[in-house]
Amino acid sequence: MSFLSVTLRLLEGFGLTVEIFLITLVCALPLGLVIAFCSMSGFRPLRYLSKTFVWIIRSTPLMLQVILVFYGPGLLWGLDSMGRTEAVLAAFVINYAAYFSEIFRGGIESIPKGQYEAGQVLGMTKNQIFFKVILLQVVKRIVPPLGNEVITLVKDTSLARVIAVKELIMIANEYIATYGLIWPLFYSMVFYLIFCGLLTLLLNYTERKLGYFRV
């Protein structure tokens, strides 16, 4: 087992890790915003529904959610199960949207009422107030907690292996089972370290970019 061949093989697994990461992020961020608005809705049934959803998702292990999404439809209703990667993506998007929604809600509710009122007396519409006044202030406030979740997501992708999705850890683990080699598993840490390092730089950059104003 040469170092190069292990590296190339691990890179394949890492590709799937990055794919799960990116798709989850792109889908869960807007979905999280929608759930946040539901959780703040003046319409009580919608608010309760949304809060119950968040409670269930945040109170059960992501690993079980992945298993449930993959096997559940077949066991419960005899449906054909979806693809493994698709099941992982579905579970991850739902799970992360729930966490993101709470971060968004906290951010939106932390903006002083005076900001909305200042917009109102200037004749702005609700949409204009949200998008032109509130949103950027919310973004600035939630970059640190959101960054935490994003970094956690990178490592949570390793849970995909419970339904045999060949992400980084699963591939590294195969070297133990097949060749009795453990170093590729430790070596896989380097991939996470570098990826999270880059994300940290990006998050720091975003914080610096938004540093021109104070909220």
Place this chain on the structure above:
Amino acid sequence: MLNSHAPILEVRDLKKDFDATEVIKGISFSLEQNEVLSIIGSSGSGKTTLLRCLNFLETPSEGQISVKGELLFDAADPATQREADIRKKRLHFGLVFQSFNLFPQYTALQNVTLASELLAKEQPDFRADKTRILAQIQENGLALLEQVGLSDKLDFYPHQLSGGQQQRVAIARALALNPDILCFDEPTSALDPEISGEVLQAIRRLAERNVTMVIVTHEMGFAREVSSRVIFMDGGVIAEEGPPEEIFGAPKSERLQSFLKAVL
């Protein structure tokens, strides 16, 4: 119906309750063009709530509000309370808040021009004449900031300005949409005494330029000097009303006498 002889603002039997507590218990007054009306009174007398009702930040429980003879709000008539119309009706009034409420992510100049730009973009002919309209808004913003003495702070963000400077930007912002009546809600209460002078000076200049204003204030000396008329509110009603010389020089009611004794 527009009536040229109608007062610029007329408030009739205005009441406002929050749940069971009645904060405003029936207030009527009118305001002529170019008048400066000060509203004084102790905390909890309903001054701020009255101002917020005028700006439609609170919905009165009873009463009517008319501007230039046009009935803007009637508590008995839901047709006058449609959200989309309220938005336009607010433009008759400007409001300067106690806590400034500038938009932190915009510069002083952007704070002043933002609402005008958004309104302009809604006009059907905006696209055709975009450059000219935006240039005009920009020019107006520069002129307003010059009026309040902030020409050298155009590109400063709110956190880079002192409280007094922020409040002057807020005044320029409130003037940008050319309101009929400019309202102030305790504009200097969040400021150190040595800084409030510059804000009062800015308001004084507006009075000299005959801007119609309603000022809720705790600065009695200022109210006496700048107002054409003063309302003293107590317990949600107008307890006394008159020219400043009378209100401060010869207060009739016992409540006003003891209030003035306490604050002066």
